[in-house]
Amino acid sequence: MTDLAAALAGTGVTATGTLRANLLAPALVAEALRRGEGRLSEDGAFMAVTGQHTGRSVQDKFVADEPETTGDVWWGKVNQKLPADAFKRFAADVRAWLGARGELYTQDLYAGADPAHRIRVRLVTTNAWHALFARNMFIRPAAEELAGFVPDFTILHAPEMEADPAKHGCRSTTAIALSFAERIICIAGTSYAGEIKKSIFTVMNWLLPARGVLPMHCSANVGEKGDTALFFGLSGTGKTTLSSDPDRRLIGDDEHGWSPSGVFNFEGGCYAKVIDLSAEAEPQIFAATHRFGTVLENVVSDVAGKLDLADRSLTENTRSCYPIHYIPNVVPEGRAGLPKNVVMLTADAFGVLPPIAKLSAAQAMYHFLSGYTARVAGTEKGLGKEPQATFSTCFGAPFLPRHPEVYGKMLAERIAADGADCWLVNTGWTGGAYGTGKRMSIRHTRALLKAALDGSLARAEFVRDPFFGLMIPKAVPGVPAEVLNPRETWADKAAYDRTAKELVARFEKNFETFVGAVDDSVREVAIRAAA
Structure with missing residues (x-):
């Protein structure tokens, strides 16, 4: 029996329905299928369709304008100001909306493989497949570490809720809003799972510079001689592909910190773009994409579940999210020199x-x-x-x-x-x-x-x-x-x-x-x- 108070501690959400906390991947897949959230590929990967939003809603991202942080935020098109009182109204409505759902899923996870610089993240969401995405994407604590888990940041994920521009100060019915002072991220009006991942990356980009750690949008691997390499690049430049090298061990494919003592992965999974993916050019990513437990976003298949990775009918931005250990030659501790x-x-x-x-x-x-x-x-x-x-x-x-x-x-x-x-x-x-x-x-x-x-x-x-x-x-x-x-x-x-x-x-x-x-x-x- 889930202890509602413990599972929702620090979130501000009061739930009266069923709450399933920290389910493992098989149980989350079963829940997602039971709820009709998607279907399986012929290899057992879970296939989700995100509807209107097949990528990040960059114009709908906001940062709460709070006295404690306002002087240090890079305000503008990237970080749009949301008045503190508007954020409070939005967060209160997201909490109320989540609390009124019949079923909720929570996941307690880490961001940051270096214990000296990691944060504890609690996700509250309405969908089992989003919980599975987060579980694949972030670092999964050992079972004994979950006892007494207290989040440093909370993600309140309400993909089917519509934001109200007049009330919440946003632009549309979609809003992704962060409060660095209250340590809360609210996501409403979009099912694209990348918002979950990138919101925590934004948090790490906020926290780590003050600790003398450079947060980086890069992949990283390490050779036999302990020679670490970083690969910076925007989407489509080959960051994930080139770091997945059979002759080198993968530290991570997207987000890292560079501290005075070395490099560490922020994540415990990979989020690969898979349009036109082939077994010949990218065998490791291809294999991971065809496994049980992987989450596929907007990937098309035939009625039998055979994937067509060249199909662009839903989006060019088709994605595969899998735990990093699905790549055979990884650095399991997520750290290197x-x-x-x-x-x-x-x-x-x-x-x-x-x-x-x-x-x-x-x-x-x-x-x-x-x-x-x-x-x-x-x-x-x-x-x-x-x-x-x-x-x-x-x-x-x-x-x-x-x-x-x-x-x-x-x-x-x-x-x-x-x-x-x-x-x-x-x-x-x-x-x-x-x-x-x-x-x-x-x-x-x-x-x-x-x-x-x-x-x-x-x-x-x-x-x-x-x-x-x-x-x-x-x-x-x-x-x-x-x-x-x-x-x-x-x-x-x-x-x-x-x-x-x-x-x-x-x-x-x-x-x-x-x-x-x-x-x-x-x-x-x-x-x-x-x-």
Whole structure:
């Protein structure tokens, strides 16, 4: 019998119906099937459809404007102000709505594999599959650790509730609102499970800088010699794919902290984008996607449950969420030593950036603050035929509650203190822009990364690119020499020059925001048009 008071302690929710606390994966799957929340694939993965919202509702994210925190929040489009009294009304209505449901599910979980920096999270939700998602995604405490569990942050998850803009101060019937002072996250009006994951990432991005820990939107793995590597990158750049390397052990695929003692995963699971996923290119993720206990969001199958991972009829943003131990070669404790290599990934749809370049510490901070990638038609609604440059500072602007310079300076300090080598890797297009060129060969990318991570590439001979100031290696085993210099892959060299200049101008305009907040060394390496 669930102790309602203990299971809901710290949440403010008063429930009179059935509450199921900390069910294990098999029981959660059974509950989700009983309630008709979805169905199973032929391999036993749970398939959920999220309805109207198949991605994050970035325009519906709010932060409570509270005296204790207001001076430190990066207010604007990313962190929209919600008056403290409006947040209180919203939270009270979410609590009341949850308390009136006949069935609730709770999960008590950790965020942060390093005990010195972890937080305790309690999720209250109406759906068993959302509870399973959270259980897969976060770190699962041992049974004995659940006794007396007191949450540091609570997620009140009411996906079927409609927010009221007039009463709650939000924009629509969907709202994701965080109070750092009250340590509560309220989610209403969206079933997309990524909101649960990213709300806690935002919390970690708030808490850790004050502890001297850099929170990062990156994947991480470690080699046989204990050489840790970080992979920064926005969605679609290959962060998850490239860190899932059979020759290296995976620390985590998305969110990490870099402390003076090493790197640690925030999560206990993976949330992989699986559109066009293949067993040949990504065997580990493919296998995990076809297992019992995995949660699939908006993935399509036939009537027998056979997955069609190329089907985009629901969304381009199809997802697979599974416990990290579904990947065979992982670091079970979720921690490793200080990074030896920092890799920044970009999918350049303009086709003008090199497949790999070595960065100085100042260039690393510049590209970290820039957070460049490019989107192409077909990946998002509303995109035209031409690629669109996207700059997401620190490779994770939507999840940064503090000013970007806080994270940029911490990165520079950590690189300087720990002596990591830094690389920019283009997983996008070569031989021309999107529509003319072709996607960079993953075989070539893996060969380049292997040389970078084993230390041999750092000793290579480099030449400076005239447009972006990047140091490009002259030769790398397993990669044709002409591939290394992007201009040489274009048949029309004049077209390359024009396109490169266009991208330079975009970098230059984007960096205007940060010019006054960085030191001279970063300003000197900033990409700018030739005088």
